[in-house]
Amino acid sequence: IRGQAAAPGSLADSLKDVKLKLVTISGKGGVGKSLVTTSIAVGFAMRGYRVGILDGDVYGPTVPKMLGLSDSTLYVDQKTGRIIPVVGPLGIKVVSIEFALPGDDTAVIWRAPLVNQALRDFISQVEWGPLDVLVVDLPPGTGDAPLTIAQSLQGGLDGSVIVTIPTEISRRIVLKSIDFSRKLNIKVAGVVENMCCFKCPDNGKVYYIFGKDAGKRIAEAAGVPFLGGIPIDPEFSQYLDSGRLHEFLGKDNETAKAV
Numbered sequence: 069i070r071g072q073a074a075a076p077g078s079l080a081d082s083l084k085d086v087k088l089k090l091v092t093i094s095g096k097g098g099v100g101k102s103l104v105t106t107s108i109a110v111g112f113a114m115r116g117y118r119v120g121i122l123d124g125d126v127y128g129p130t131v132p133k134m135l136g137l138s139d140s141t142l143y144v145d146q147k148t149g150r151i152i153p154v155v156g157p158l159g160i161k162v163v164s165i166e167f168a169l170p171g172d173d174t175a176v177i178w179r180a181p182l183v184n185q186a187l188r189d190f191i192s193q194v195e196w197g198p199l200d201v202l203v204v205d206l207p208p209g210t211g212d213a214p215l216t217i218a219q220s221l222q223g224g225l226d227g228s229v230i231v232t233i234p235t236e237i238s239r240r241i242v243l244k245s246i247d248f249s250r251k252l253n254i255k256v257a258g259v260v261e262n263m264c265c266f267k268c269p270d271n272g273k274v275y276y277i278f279g280k281d282a283g284k285r286i287a288e289a290a291g292v293p294f295l296g297g298i299p300i301d302p303e304f305s306q307y308l309d310s311g312r313l314h315e316f317l318g319k320d321n322e323t324a325k326a327v
């Protein structure tokens with residue numbers, strides 16, 4: 069973070085002009101949580117809303133990469149001492165630990181207290197300005213770091229989106245995420261089933277690789293809304309890897325529509 073040290077700030081100050089605050093949760097890494105977080109933000113931005121993303125996954129920050137912002141840097145306003153978000157595609161404001169690390173491959177090997185402090189700073193000292201929607205990407209699991217963020221934002225979070233893949237093994241993990249959300253008094257907006265299926269480009273057939281409708285069954289059993297499924301799509305993956313998630317979602321195809 070360039071410039072002078074950020075000034076201490078209060079959470080209420082930082083988020084007072086943010087209308088809707090959402091958080092994505094998954095009990096497990098690699099299921100597409102960052103993809104869903106970033107897609108929610110892009111979806112709102114495409115509809116003309118003012119959007120911010122807080123990439124709270126300090127150990128595996130991927131939001132900047134998905135939007136092609138890996139080389140950006142966070143600045144601290146010299147007058148106010150507050151952190152200025154990076155402005156990405158569609159005017160989306162992004163704050164991520166990635167912007168404060170010297171290189172793409174730098175690992176964050178901080179211990180929990182340091183991580184928790186960094187997260188609290190990110191939450192309380194950012195100058196978001198007026199936003200319609202803030203989407204927060206939590207680290208996977210229900211451990212210390214996700215707890216710190218969720219608790220720091222407590223009372224201010226309007227809903228959680230739970231991301232899973234459709235395996236029966238995910239059931240317990242999803243139930244844990246729902247429990248986590250409820251214990252922190254965050255309303256569960258619903259469950260997204262990522263990697264729900266794969267449509268073969270050669271024969272047009274749809275394959276349910278992990279099992280059909282498991283995510284839906286889990287959501288129903290837990291009494292929370294099912295928000296829908298996102299297919300496995302190699303083209304989508306290529307767009308993500310090259311930092312063009314927003315371009316993919318502007319396309320007229322089945323995956324983009326599902327997202």
Ligand code: ADP
Binds near residue numbers: 104
């Ligand atoms: P998480 O944040 O849960 O760890 P990510 O959103 O980073 O997971 O996704 C993990 C990897 O899987 C990424 O490289 C992403 O490009 C890929 N991926 C996730 N969902 C899909 C999908 N529906 N189709 C293609 N690739 C996907």
Ligand code: MG
Binds near residue numbers: 102103125
């Ligand atoms: Mg992630």
